[in-house]
Amino acid sequence: MNIHEYQAKQLLAKHGVAVPAGEPCRTVDEARTAAEKLFAAGHTLAVIKSQIHAGGRGKGTFKHGFVGGVKLAHSVEETVHFADNMLGKVLVTKQTGPEGRLVQTILVAAAETIKKEFYLAVLLDRAVSRPLIMASTEGGVEIEEVAARTPGKIVREHVDPAVGLMPYQARKIASALGLKGDLFNQACKLITGVYKTWWESDASLVEINPLCIVAGPGGKEALVAVDAKVALDDNALFRHADILAMRDLAEESPLEVEASKFALNYIKLEGNIACLVNGAGLAMSTMDIIQHFGGDPANFLDVGGGASKEQVAAAFKIILSDPGVKAILVNIFGGIMDCNVIATGIVEAVRETGLKLPLVVRLEGNNVAAGKKTLAESGLTIIGGDSMSDAAQKVVKALKAA
């Protein structure tokens, strides 16, 4: 699960990480009040940030023509002007796709003078099954870019999960970033807080980019998490009711949300051949084989190992809600589950939805003969596939003929 930047900063602040003063605002009035507070406190510049789960906000454009999903405001009036142009408007960035995302919340925060930018992240290093802290003096740039161009500038520190992050490790990182004096001490505290946020929230990623040395009111230098991204381990949400409450369904594809209600794993893609498969590996390779034979998969859909008739019915409805779908491939390896149950589910779903699109079904496994008989005797136009290759070729051909 992903959360908004303002929510990520709330989590970080809870664990002692310094973030710029600011507030999430859902209305222009709230934005005005938040800006008034900031300017009254002596800040001279505010940053107004659209809250969507996609990168590239600063360089994005709103559908009504307003340019920039992140703006700097010198006054309350300017803040109000920006808020008015962001809230309730659709922002298109390089990561949102052409449909863009509706901005329902903006973050109004103090924009302090940035002296230097760093990168700091905590993630799982799968190669050693341990948490990894990554830091770099090259802040504000994507870490993959730094890794490709100047790999020597990335500091890596693994954490032993048996003892957790030790203070000396935070000191090593702070020192490697070239920080001295009070900033060194601030960095140690901040790194510890960022790690704690990762571990205690069961995050899959906490990324601070940029982490900045800023000159606050009065010129005092401080280390602050200017931007933050937190992604969470879905499997651990059962023990974090507070974080689960941060889920923003508006940020998720409506079809994917609907699918999750039936314990279906669905991901929408851009193609026109829908697939319905049991098992994640088989579902991925069904997409691959469609492409291999010149087709274009419309989705990933894993109905799970023990799919029921109800799930098959729900899966058909979800697939057919995508107007881009022009043909369907069902690929089921019923190891334990009964192929005839699946076949009955398919027949019912086809009748109920009045399906007109070409449908290819490949069934294999337990009670497959009965399943194939059910399909054949249904009187419906269902094309049978003998193997994955055969089925994929048939669905591509059926689409071209249609």
Next chain:
Amino acid sequence: MAILVTPETKVLIQGITGAFGARHASLSLAYGTRVVAGVTPGKGGQLFENKIPIFDTVAEAVKQTGATASAVFVPPPFAADAILEGADAGLELVVAITEGIPVNDMVRVKRALQGRTTRLIGPNCPGIVTPGTGPQSSGGCRIGIAPGYIHRQGHVGVVSRSGTLTYEAVWQLTCRGVGQSTCVGIGGDPVNGTSHLDVVKLFMADPETHGIILIGEIGGAAEEEAAEWIARYGTKPVAGFIAGATAPPGRRMGHAGAIVSGGKGTAQAKIEAFRKAGIGVATTPSEMADTLLRMM
């Protein structure tokens, strides 16, 4: 011989009274696997199917029955505890079937297993099958949720992160009259107990295994690690398949570990590593068995 388990292996089921555990305990018994005990805290003293004793703790089950391997079917919040309980009781093998265990729980489990002799397979995996010689391969050792009847006793080793793709490969082999020594599902999570490489090494050392099918998918670098080792030390033909060439970057494809992030873990990179290592690459999943058989 086979790897990890033989028809003689005594198996216990952790979570035998849950619907999922009970169903597959019954199927393993029907397959002829020596399921000797069940463990469900608080239900010690009862019997499963009127014959298999249930214990409150794994330690007690091991002491009374001599079980050396377990299948873990307990729900995600309690799975880490169950795995470590199995290790504490001195089991040689713990196979965690449970899907949905928090990653950080597995990070701790993996750390706690360091220096212990217990091998963990999974989690989020279909388990292990060493086929038997009876009808439809019965009489073998089935730990987990794989369909037993699709197997056939023989000399090909199969290792995979995906359940249904394993069945696909096994069924292709069986349909061609080719049997399997052992089939191992290592699971689709980012942190697992046993890697592709661990299983490949066991197959290479097993005289009864003459060829290997290695099935991987996007995410991580475990397939590349196995390929590098095979290039140097491999002594048997290996055919491979990688799922997820069409998966969009940054999206988790069903399995928690199946994700391309920051340009890492792509199908293309893994296929390239396979080719470099002399592993026969099946271009579609329909060709996994034929690709290996052409090399044998």
